[in-house]
Amino acid sequence: xxxxxxETNLELDRQxxxxxxxxxxxxxxxxxxxxxxxxxxxxxxxxxLMFDGNRDPAAYVELKSIGLPESQTQP
Numbered sequence: 001x002x003x004x005x006x007e008t009n010l011e012l013d014r015q016x017x018x019x020x021x022x023x024x025x026x027x028x029x030x031x032x033x034x035x036x037x038x039x040x041x042x043x044x045x046x047x048x049l050m051f052d053g054n055r056d057p058a059a060y061v062e063l064k065s066i067g068l069p070e071s072q073t074q075p
Contacts, residue, residue, distance in 0.1 A: 002032050002065040003040045010057050012045035032065060 004024055012020070021041050029036035051058045 001038050001040055002028050002034055002063070003042070004028055005042045005044070005062045006059060007044040007047040007049065007061075008057070008059040009047050009049040009055060010045060010059075012043070017043050017045060028063075034065075 006020065006024065020043050024041045024043075025036055025039050028034070028039045028041065032039075047060075049055070049058045049060060
């Protein structure tokens with residue numbers, strides 16, 4: 001089951017989160033060649049993130065998946 005976690009320090013309303021969830025789920029399914037019914041996406045808005053010493057808009061994205069062809073993985 002592919003799992004995508006997106007954390008951002010932006011405050012997002014429910015509609016923005018729903019749009020991001022839907023588009024990320026579809027993109028993951030397309031890019032990984034997996035049925036969308038097996039894809040899980042989590043969005044965490046309003047996270048306390050700092051990058052390069054400031055709190056400008058930022059995101060941390062983590063992808064986990066098993067069963068990918070070697071051409072889609074890094075050693």
